Amino acid sequence: MIYYIDPLNKESIEKNCPSFYDIHIFDILDSTNTWLQEHSGLTEGTVILADEQTRGRGRNGRCFHSPKGSGIYCSLLLTPQENLLDVLECTAMAAVACIKAIEEQYNLACSIKWLNDILLDQKKLAGILCEGKLYQNHMEYLIIGIGINVHSFIRPKELESIAASIEDYTAIKKPRNELIAKFLTAFYSYYSKSDDFRSLYRQRLAFVQKTIQVITPQETYSAILLGVDDRCRLKIQKADGSIDYLSSGEISIRL
Ligand code: BTN
Secondary structure, three states: OOOOOOOOOHHHHHOOOOOOOEEEEEOOEOOHHHHHHHOOOOOOOEEEEEOOEOOOEOHHHOEOOOOOOOEEEEEEEEOOOOOOOOHHHHHHHHHHHHHHHHHHHHOOOOEEEOOOEEEEOOEEEEEEEEEEEEEOOEEEEEEEEEEEEOOOOOOOHHHOOOEOOHHHOOOOOOOHHHHHHHHHHHHHHHHOOOOOOHHHHHHOEOOOOOEEEEEOOOOEEEEEEEEEOOOOOEEEEEOOOOEEEEOOOOOEEEO
């Protein structure tokens, strides 16, 4: 159900984003993250985009529905030199860059469901899957995979009430190439430290002061979400009043 012909185009993305990036476009891949994992020796800044994914992957073994021509399915290869720059921080930068790009392009204000979901009207508009390989005490590489639902798409039943697309909320039609370039530009400004992402991250964090369910592989418990700290860990208050900081990608939160 695509009414707007919107081809991905390498040149039009490249001309609008930093030269740091080396962009490659595929018609179809199983998963852009998987492809990049298999080619992780490429240079930092390699970006893989696919018009369709047959096995798009989400966190915790879930799949990411990636129909042809509907969304942005993008993976970015990084080789961070800093020991402290980790999965959590890069996921946060990608989330803020996504929010900023959508706001600039469509004037839609989204929120961040820690750790990796972008919400619009409480529905999931985008997801981030950040995967890396540890070498001694730093990351040998990090792959940031982001999927954004841009055009309306026929949703499988299980996604009907929980997934949204940008097109569901605006009549503005613009090329995906522009949104990709805006996302990559914002991401680079955070990664290269020319801009700070933390204040927008805090402003757009969803469920602050709300009671959430924290779901770990071992247990589920209630807590109040207080915010995020400078390392992008989730600050919560447990039922016994104690404060804790969550950093594991294995943890999910629900209202
Ligand atoms: C999630 O919702 O848990 C994360 C979804 C991440 C999806 C993107 S689409 C591009 C990249 N390739 C993948 O297979 N996954 C990520």
